[in-house]
Amino acid sequence: MFRRVATRFSHGTHWDLGMVIYHEKMVSQSLRKMIEAKRQASTHLAKWLKSEANSGLRDLFMTMYEVDTLWTELLDNYMEQYEHYRKQFKEILTETKEVDEARKNYLELKGKTNKLEKQLDHLMKKGEGRKLESTQLEYIKAKSLVEESQLDLEAKTDALNINKHCKAREAVRVLAEANRVLHENGLHVAMAQQQLVTVLMPRSTPTRQTKEGSFKSKMDSARVVGNLSDKIELPRPRKYSEIDVGYTFKTHQYIPSKELLMQEFSRPVQRKHLSGRPPQPLPVKERSNTTWQTESSGSGEYAIPGEQTPEPPPRPDKLTLNLKIKPVQVIQRRRSIAEPRPVSLEMPSPSDFENKTGTGQSSGSGASYLSISQINGRISVSPAHIPSSKSEHPLSPKEHPLYRSCSDPNILDSIERSRRQWSVDSDSDDPDYMVFNG
Secondary structure (H helix, E strand, C coil), X not given: CHHHHHHHHHCCCCHHHHHHHHHHHHHHHHHHHHHXXXXXXXXXXXXXXXXXXXXXXXXXXXXXXXXXXXXXHHHHHHHHHHHHHHHHHHHHHHHHHHHHHHHXXXXXXXXXXXXXXXXXXXXXXXXXXXXXXXXXXXXXXXXXXXXXXXXXXXXXHHHHHHHHHHHHHHHHHHHHHHHHHHHHHHHHHHHHHHHHHHHHCCCCCCCCCCHHHHHHHHHHHHHHHHHHHHHHCCCCCCCHHHHHHHHHHHCCCCCCCHHHHHHHHCCCCCCCCCCCCCCCCCCCCCCCCCCEEECCCCCCCCCCCCCCCCCCCCCCCCCCCCCCEEECCCCCCCCCCCCCCCCCECCCCHHHHHHHHCCCCCCCCCCCCCEEEEECCEEEEECCCCCCCCCCCCXXXXXXXXXXHCCCHHHHHHHHHHHHHHHHHCXXXXXXXXXXXX
């Protein structure tokens, strides 16, 4: 870097001024590194003493951390003034280069005028009238340009001299004031450090202190730091313990994301029962695209319109209570508890009893079960198919094994009440005849 700067300024006429600017920049960078290193050293010293068992040593350097913080702030203020002093040389160099450009322009125009003057003398000796007139016009224009450039050069030179004087004077005055403030405040800092040693470590050997004495020492040290901040006209810094805690708990610099907040606030509250045991975990609700509704429950959820699901096949080989399930397209409301809830009881064909009776027949036509419904506590039986003649199904209701095996009196009474109504509609002449279609 030094060679690059030296090569850049070697081509100009202000080598020494350029090197002054370069070295002042090095001084500025070094001071800033020193200030930052001092700040880091104070911070790590406070971290080390935070868990120190020696209370006197810990209290002393924890208070020294505040004093060092004030000292580094003083150095930062000094560096601002020093940067102002250093930049004055750069401004002087910039104005000097502008004067050099004006001087160069003046010298070029003056050289061109001298050349035209020599040509004019040569043409006058030869007596060439045409070239003489054109050369005289060029000479007059060049002469006027030389005079203008000369006036511009003189004005810039005078302005440069004035600015050099003012800038140099202002730079030195600012630097002197910064040095005075730094050294005076540095003296206050040194006196405060001596007072802290006297207050917190009054003896050369460590001794035990009472709680009252320790409290008094801390109050005196805090008073010393407060007086120092008033003298140097800087706000009192916070203690290292306050800074360390403040970044984690006291301040709200950490803002959790929206997803984390939603997870935190949507968490279910664990409540205890009267027995003192924690409650059972909440069941997980599974959602599906198709919603089913049963005839027994009469309840259902909203389903997606247009989506069909096949009905499960019946099981005719066993005497079970099958619930007819059908998909519901759109349900406006739920059924109330008071509404009727029909129950369908499917009964298999009497083909299972052919070996017992020897007279049962099974045909492919007609329904495969007898429908018995219960609505509001009343039982009603409805046939799936009424045969055309008695000869097709010679079994009477009382002779049928299903009638014999039924032990529910409600069902038997319902069948007995319904058989006469069916016999009127059928072709049979026997009033005891009842259809069981297999």
